[in-house]
Amino acid sequence: MNLGFTMNKDQLDGLLALKLVADKRNFTAAADELGISPPAISKMIKQLESRLGVALLSRIGAYASKPSGLLRLNLPLFSYPSYLAAMITRFLSKYPDVSIELFFEDTASDVVEKGFDAGIRDSDILAKDMVAIKLFGPIRFVIVGAPKYFKKMGRPKHPNDLLSHNCLRVRVDDDWIYDKWEFEQKGKAFHVQIKGSLIVNDAVQALNAASDGVGLMYVTEDVARGKLVSGKLEMVLDQFAPTSDGYYLYYPRRAQVQPKLRAFIDHLKAENGPSTPMSGKSAEKHHG
Numbered sequence: 423m424n425l426g427f428t429m430n431k432d433q434l435d436g437l438l439a440l441k442l443v444a445d446k447r448n449f450t451a452a453a454d455e456l457g458i459s460p461p462a463i464s465k466m467i468k469q470l471e472s473r474l475g476v477a478l479l480s481r482i483g484a485y486a487s488k489p490s491g492l493l494r495l496n497l498p499l500f501s502y503p504s505y506l507a508a509m510i511t512r513f514l515s516k517y518p519d520v521s522i523e524l525f526f527e528d529t530a531s532d533v534v535e536k537g538f539d540a541g542i543r544d545s546d547i548l549a550k551d552m553v554a555i556k557l558f559g560p561i562r563f564v565i566v567g568a569p570k571y572f573k574k575m576g577r578p579k580h581p582n583d584l585l586s587h588n589c590l591r592v593r594v595d596d597d598w599i600y601d602k603w604e605f606e607q608k609g610k611a612f613h614v615q616i617k618g619s620l621i622v623n624d625a626v627q628a629l630n631a632a633s634d635g636v637g638l639m640y641v642t643e644d645v646a647r648g649k650l651v652s653g654k655l656e657m658v659l660d661q662f663a664p665t666s667d668g669y670y671l672y673y674p675r676r677a678q679v680q681p682k683l684r685a686f687i688d689h690l691k692a693e694n695g696p697s698t699p700m701s702g703k704s705a706e707k708h709h710g
Contacts, residue, residue: 436470439463489685490519496533497542499526500625501669504644505558506542513689520682528625529595533673539683540673544666552672557690559668562643563604566655568635577658578638581605581614588637589616593623603640605662 442452443463453463497506502524510522525538533541542557565578571588578584584603592600599621602613618637622628629646632639633654639646643663649655671690673683 436466436473439466440470443467487681488519489517489681491680491682492521492523493540493682493686494523494525494538495540495542496525496527496536496538498528498625500629500641500645501542502526504642504647505669509690509693512693513686516689517682517685520685528592528623529598539680540671540686542669542671544669551675553675554670554672555687555690556667557669557671558694560665561668562663562665563640564643564646564657564663565603565638565640565659566629566632566646566650566657567638568633568654569656570635571632571637572656572658574635579659581612581659581662584614584616584638587616587618588620589618590628590631590637590639591616591618591621592625592628593621600640604664605659606664607662611664 439452439456442455445452450460453460456463510524514520514522525536533539544561565584575587578587581603589601589603594600601616603616604611604613606612620628620631620636622631625641625645628639629641629649631637632641633649638658639655643650643657646655646657650657671687673679679687
């Protein structure tokens with residue numbers, strides 16, 4: 423049956439280009455798929471628009487700018503309940519077309535190599551060549567232990583006393599065990615090389631072990647606050663507690679920020695206020 427409408431090869435190519443732009447929601451990615459330049463794919467679609475008399479680009483642009491799809495985040499587990507859980511719940515309610523995958527690990531991961539959209543880390547271990555956006559901070563690091571541990575072993579009065587205590591160590595990655603605990607005194611930083619009977623690769627489990635009286639734990643004050651308030655843990659060496667700039671969301675400097683990630687970044691900034699754990703001012707910087 424002849425409907426009085428035929429399409430030549432250029433118009434068919436335009437339809438293919440249009441479909442790729444719609445599927446990928448990105449002109450550059452669609453152009454890469456076809457092996458042509460973004461201006462070339464734009465020209466193909468404009469020619470199709472002229473033929474059909476419909477503003478396809480504006481419709482696709484509006485669709486492509488809507489936050490949607492899977493947002494994959496890499497972050498340390500212990501930061502989630504204290505800082506991020508409630509905020510992410512509100513984000514998912516606000517953007518129902520976006521789903522989030524949370525992958526928990528402590529190491530400063532290569533988010534590009536592992537296929538993540540972004541990572542969240544302490545400012546001290548940010549990966550290089552990244553754009554970093556401050557989420558909250560500064561954060562304070564403290565030494566905590568269970569009352570029964572202190573009853574048995576006594577309380578350290580100075581960081582050097584930790585040399586005679588059982589200190590819980592966390593393996594950050596294959597080549598790094600965090601066993602040099604950092605402190606401050608009169609504005610000067612120093613560290614103590616600690617040792618102990620237990621090494622774990624999960625800071626949450628280390629904190630649970632501290633609550634059970636196994637040993638002392640070096641942790642952010644916010645993460646330990648619940649156990650401190652309940653009396654399961656007590657703080658020592660408070661006067662030597664150092665601070666870090668805070669936690670940052672980071673992503674590759676050269677990456678194109680997709681709508682789902684941009685929406686997440688904007689949501690983080692909007693949530694950042696004195697009434698939440700994210701009490702630091704948002705700041706965007708280049709790292710590395």
